[in-house]
Amino acid sequence: MQTILDELTWRGLVVQTSGRDALAAALEDGPIGLYCGFDPTAASLHVGHLTQVLTMRRFQLAGHRPYALVGGATGLIGDPRMSGERVLNDEGVVAGWVDTLRDQISRFLDLEGPAGVQMVNNLDWIGQMGALQFLRDIGKHYRMGTMLAKETVARRLSSDEGISYTEFSYQVLQGLDFLELYRRHGVTLQYGGNDQWGNLISGVDLIHKVEGEDVHVLTTPLVTKADGTKFGKSEGGAIWLDAELTSPYAFHQFWLNAADADVVKYLRYFTFREREDIEALEQETLEAPQRRAAQKALADDITTLVHGPEATRQANAAAAVLFGRGDVRELDGTTVEAIAGELTTVDASADTALVDGFVAVGIMTSKSQVRRAAAEGSLSVNGEKISGEEVERPIGEVVRPLPGGYALLRRGRKAAAMVRLAG
Incomplete structure (x- = not known):
């Protein structure tokens, strides 16, 4: 029988572990507690976070007990990046983001039963700890080297910008998180992106020193696009899980355009x-890449998972409209807005003559061209043919008008182009 570690390995979701054999034995002994942390540094998760959220779901389906930590404390500090100090966000803003991220994460996981996810916030313990207690009880276990x-x-440190003590201390706080979850809930596995290896090991070392116990960490790959850039907001053009920030249509298109x-x-x-299904799609991609069967399956699956089946239907309908095959009148307001973002869109009065509208959006350069095209029957508005x-x-x-x-x-x-009617 394939184990959860075998499943994750086949999917390419295991990069490093603190000891594969020991982790495999712990997972096979029975359900364990595991956690992953998410810092509230924006109003939404983005697709780069999906690796961690869905890995948690896979552990849950295998019967293990997940704890999703949204860092109300560490989110006030920020994990140090390779370059550039993070901007410190207002405490009230971060608290609001904590609630938003908790809601987003919980949508992907079972909330009830022995493997039901528990949402935790590290502000509950870090916020109660004084500076002297932190330095005496935790700081003394860390070595500067x-x-x-x-x-x-x-x-x-090797760059001109250096690093503040605030960000330097982040690794200690993440180690403290693992220690607290070990003490409070018996959590023995922490996982995260491979760029977090140092922070993850921090907790392993701390628990070993303080409690004399061995725990485990696992890292997942940093998911990159075809151009090598990460799926993250730092690189610009983030694809958010919040439909208000990235429309379901744009979300679906992002995956449909995968290389x-x-x-x-x-x-x-x-x-x-x-x-078997994935391998069949892989073979079809090799034999008939023009069909884009794998991309369509990917886009439909993830859009349905994140936004629901109706959003996937709307996204496919919108794509059909853009290629001149679908009925734009069947689309909801969000999808119409998304299409407007893809096309040239100009504002116009409802009293604007159609002939002027076609020229204004640049489909044709003169009224005489518009009139000839109308006489030929090649013009339409909202899917309806327009006569001369x-x-x-x-x-x-x-x-x-559409929504x-x-x-x-x-x-x-x-x-094709859009006009936005006013009045």
């Missing part, structure tokens, strides 16, 4: 498809 050798710290070289890897990381007579009338009289007051103007299947 070890702390200075951490890759991020060493790189920052052939990456798509099978993403299917293993981010979907719950069985091995109707093209002279106001847009608001010819068609009912948000939009009208989709199209010449044939390829040329």
